[in-house]
Amino acid sequence: MGKKIGPSIYIPTDKNIYDALQHKKVKQSDLVALLRRRNILVSPSLDKLELSIMISGLTIDYEDFIYITKLLENPNRKEKTTQSSVKAQVSDDEIKKACKMLIDADISDDTFKIVKSDSDTISLVVTYTDIDFTKTELRQRAIKKCEIEIQRENGELTFRMPSNEKAKTITSKLKENLSQVKGEELEEETISLENFIEAEARSYFFDRLINLVPGYSFENVSSVDVYHSIDSLDDDEDELDEEQAGRFAGYIRKAVLAGNGVLESAEFNQLHARGFFISKIVWTCDENVTGGNRVEFEAQFGTPSSCTDFKYLVRGIYNYNDRTQEHNVTRRSALPKEIKKLNILLEQAAKLSFEAVEKKY
Structure with missing residues (x-):
């Protein structure tokens, strides 16, 4: 059709x-x-x-x-990345077949392109029209590109994509098609702390994350979002009785702390002691080589109440200045090849951090 x-x-x-x-x-x-x-x-x-x-x-x-x-276009807008993986031995032909099944079933005006990036990576590039009715009429329609990277490594298939609904919908369909091609249900793995309700466990994930980026040493945290949830509020906020409403009248659900050395501040420690946990963090790491650059990362859970929808971003790079023997104070945008490399390192750190949470809690 x-x-x-x-x-x-x-x-x-x-x-x-x-x-x-x-x-x-x-x-x-x-x-x-x-x-x-x-x-x-x-x-x-x-x-x-x-x-x-x-x-x-x-x-x-x-x-x-x-x-x-x-x-009115904003082509330089940085979009966070997310990833999920499945345990499966999949060939290039099977991945391409799943992609073609998706393309053949699509009835929209979207255009698709299958690109073989390297021996273990295939990308599906989708050009589509995004509509946002909250904007003025001439800004409601925007042409966007969504690249879903499918990487095979050690019996695992990793899907790396922008953290938006379009990419997630396409990736979900791709996984369904792969299950049909393989004739078996694929086991999906994502970074989620939904089963760890302790505030300490959720903060511990970020504490490990900022220290476990391979090849980099933690330098400083510049911003932290903390979140606090109450089960009765999250389950049904509209059905609180009068007594509950009075008890939670002065309740603070989230806060943002920004500055130098946020994790060592008295304000953060006070909130942490009251049951707040980290849901988003911005930090810098220094490359473990002489004259290495400094990188600013960002990581967060898109749904902080359940700590699901993990996504991340390379915010920029501070080049090392040989003349001053210090890092530049002005941050530059990372190149595409740098972003790809650093995203993979962030994913590795996130997996190690999740395993650390599982082991401790």
Whole structure:
């Protein structure tokens, strides 16, 4: 069955155009350039408001529409990564067959591409349209790419993908297809502390994580999110009786601590003693080589109440300066190959940390 593809019938109104041009990403020079493309010359001294009113009163053609929407795009937005794995001996042909089953069953406008990255890795790249109705009309539709990396190693299949619903849905279908191809139910493994309800156990996971990144030494924690849950609140907040409501009236569920040496601060220790546990952490590690760089990581559980949906991010790198013999104070973005390498190291640290929690608690 072929995909249903057709032209868009959306036509922006003058208000849609005006609202879009008021966004902070759109600069005054962009509006002058747009008018110049229409052979309309204006004074560069005109402010953004005047130019927006002028442009929104014009008839906007397709080229203008594309120009404006591109001004509103945010291609550099960093998205956290998540991963899951299954115990299975799977060949490249079986992975490709599962991918093709997903593609053949898809009836959306999404486009798919299967890429062989290396001898043990196959990537499924999906280009799709993301719609967010909370944004203004011209920013509701955004073209995005989602890359799901499937890596084979030591009898284990690892799925590495962006931490969003689109990637999770596609990955779930891929696993179902692989089960059909293999003719057996695949055992899935994820990093989850749902079965460890003790606050100490959940914080201990992050304590181990920041110290177990292979090839790196812990340097400092700059930010921590702590969370506290009460079973009766989590189970049914709407059905609390009057007595319970009074008891939890001044209840604080979560807090964010930022600064230098957060884990050693009196505030953190006080919250920790009251049953709060770490749900998100930002820290830096130094590479264990002479002149090695400093890396800033972030890790968290997307659902802190149950400590599920583990995801992580390489926030950036502080290069080592040979002249000053110190790390630069300005952080740079990590290169794709650096991100791939560091994500794998983070995953290894997370698995070791989870095993440490299992052993201790």
